[in-house]
Amino acid sequence: MKITLIQPSNIVTETQARWLEPFLPVGLGLLAALLRDQGHRVQILDAYTEGWELRGRLAGDMVEVGLAEEEIAAQVRRFQPQVVGFSVPLDTQALRLQTLARWVKAIHPEIYVVCGGAYPSRMVEKVLRLPEVDAVVLGEAEESFPALLRSLEHGGAWDGLAGVAWKDRSGAFAVRPQREPRPGWDALPLPAWDLLPLKHYFQAAGGRRVPLMTSRGCSGSCAYCHTNSLSGEVRRYWPPEALVAQMRQLSGFFGVNEFLFDDDGLLSDPAWMHEVCDRIIADGLKVQWQARGGVDPAAVNEALLGKMRQAGGRELRFHVASGSRRILRQILNMPLDLYQLEKAIDLALAAGFKVSCRFLLGSPTETQEEIYETLNFAWKLRSRGVEEFRFDPGPALGSDATAPASSPDLIIGAAEVEQIQDTAMREFNSRGLVADLTRRMAPGRKPVRTEERFFPTVAPRPRLHPVIPLDDHTAALDIRS
Template sequence: MSKEIKKVLLFIPPAFTFKDSPDVNPLPPLGLGYLGAVLENAGIEVKIVDCLLEGWNNRVDVADNIIRAGLPFDRIEEIIRNYVPDIVGVNNLFTKQRENAHQIYAVAKKVDKGIITVAGGAHPTVMPELVLADENVDYVVLGEGDDTIIDLVGVIEGKKDLAALDGVGYKENGQIKIIPKTKFIQDLDRLPFPARHLLNMEGYFGLKHSHGTRKKKRFSPIITSRGCPAKCTFCSAYKVWGRKFRQRSPENVIAEMKEMKEKYDIEEIMFEDDNTTLNVQRAEKLFDLMIAEKLNFVWDTPNGVAAYAINENLIDKMKQSGCYQLNLALESGNQEVLDNIIKKPLKLEKAKQLIKYARKIGLEVDIFLIIGMPGETKEQIWDSFHLAEELEIYHPFISIATPYPGSEIYDICREEKYIPEQFSLDDLFIRSFSISTPDWTGEELKDILKQGQRYLRVSFLKKHPLRFIADSFRFMISSPGKFLRRALIFVLGRWNLND
């Protein structure tokens, strides 16, 4: 039975986080912005609600040290009733947050059984059967949905046949059907710019933390490419964006930047794609145009850049165009781990030279590390802390290897029984320590992390006592609770200044 689609309501759901140290914060959802733009171009009315932003100060205890942040579900129900949508879509990025997404599907069906519910995002992409097992979910969109959502609307309206769909899960006579994702958009320039007018941009402005600490009040993310050819074993992003690197032209990106400046007075941008600088020639042209057009943004890359694909000339252009911090996804301080376990095409010696040069020209530098990979020894884990100390980066961003569905390490952990039999999808977060191998247990890994962090703080104090004091004072003023916990660990921990 066909149904005319006039109005679509898209949600970012509330989120679970830690009560004592929240690890989520609102970020303008460009994915939904793109969907909103293509739907509007098709003549469909769209509303986007970021439940995390709109209910940011609403915190509800749900378990020991776990809270739900965001709009309460009775308010979400009220929004759905008042808007009277034909489709309700939810962007569910993380498996651990799936319950909040499914609550919205249930609320939508409670309001009106005729509302069509659509699940999108990383979690439904890698686990579509699990999501469709919920009676309140009608469709799943796998991977990028800009073209798919339009085709799906055509099918729902009876204007297109199911054969037109690519990357969609649905139900037929009670049976779950999955049409695999085989097509990715090659010409990204043909897409409209994200519909930021559908986002509460003023609500984001002024947030101190939005995918990192922001330098300016008026900020916005931007995405200049999709897809990643690297085959890092901990990553499942390729399931969403594909392996092939696809890029927007520098001119197209500049046009969006100008719109951001003119319509929203944006002062800071965050390049959210994983591979902004993968094509060095394109990146150089983009940064040259940013300089020539005098856009005067400050910017960084919260997801990091690939150290294997940049050089000193490019770093110069990054700095000149407004970059204030070079974030490098090094992942490990051990070359063997990078080559044979993580499988990242990166040489640490090159990375060290790039960091040295970036500091020379006045850029701040940070690194991303991941510890606890299956096959990694305790000694190799410590090499990552030693690398950070050598580079004098005393607060690197350290993730714990987590077996996300869709990643190679998920398959390894299941095959080798590195995750417990009682393993739950609720254990999928970067501080879960859910993996245990013949080399170490999850509890031992937790202890190594604490020891490694103490080692870096003591090294910082020994090498740069005045900077350590100044850094600690700033941290105490900005985050007194976290400062107290860190200070207690530092004072009471088992460390030796002579180690």
């Protein structure tokens, strides 16, 4: 079958757009490699990365970062897929989901539309209510999505599909429990890097660097994170030999000289990290890497830091979230010891690492006093030598966040939080060391181009364009009872 995998563009406020970081969908690359090995023809459309330099001005102060939906539809029309899969990791990307799906159905009403990723897995019924969406893949897709394709192609038993939700011909929802996470990575191929827009990503990131997945799953229960619900509570690491082989391939074939480890538990297993470093050193790989997903302060020690530096490690990012102990413990459910964090940062700086920290501002019930408590703690870290800071919007935890604030009358609104966030990003990174500012000053980087767009747009109705003849596999798409 011919399959198009799409990462939608990102719709945020103008203020948030200033501090966005590019995001390469390595998970789609892994899924594409798996599907290609099974005989499918696969296309990846990364609207976010390919249109990184574009800013579509929408209503109010909203902007769309990425390709316009008309361009995405044109590329889908040229490829003529039978199945289109949307990967929606972020809530802000879901804002474009329905209109994109509408465009796909306008190209040919028999194209089967599937959604996956963090947002659809959490909002299954909301996504299935969209008339243009046919199915949702829950959690990890490497087994569920190929099984769904086999049922479409060969008319298999739909009741046996685990980890898939779909609509039958009457419109009723059928939701099957999520599959147990794959126990290991050994049977999975390397991501299809040739299908990912690496050239666009290099330009957006300001250098030949790429993100890598090193693990899945998490035993933590932080209130703002959905990793364990998507990938299980047991952390599964990529085998060190396979990870280093992938780094060698990317360095040799694509000229990559820096890797971004985005996993939030990179040091959760120090023995695994030691083995990875030993293999990098033994292979003589002349590369650098950053730990951007968050480092566990409890795992930091001088011996491990020394080994990591020898293996090319240059930057560690700590997820601090808040300087308020009430927010950390009662709202975010983070078992973070701030004193231990300071000691870990001191060790990392002494070992020669550049250190960055990430905070969340505006968590449910957070007061203005607690926000300033966080900013004061961040300033304390800056005085210790931390060079880069990110201040992101706090999570919308809904009714689960019921712990009362000490001063409810000081709880502030989203607009004021965004203003504080923007000011903090500027002030704390005023020395020009923030990644976004570094990329702006990188030589050869294209200037951002703004264009007027409409949202929500009204896509053409089905069959407005000439119907694309699909092959005999299309008949299997009728099996949805």
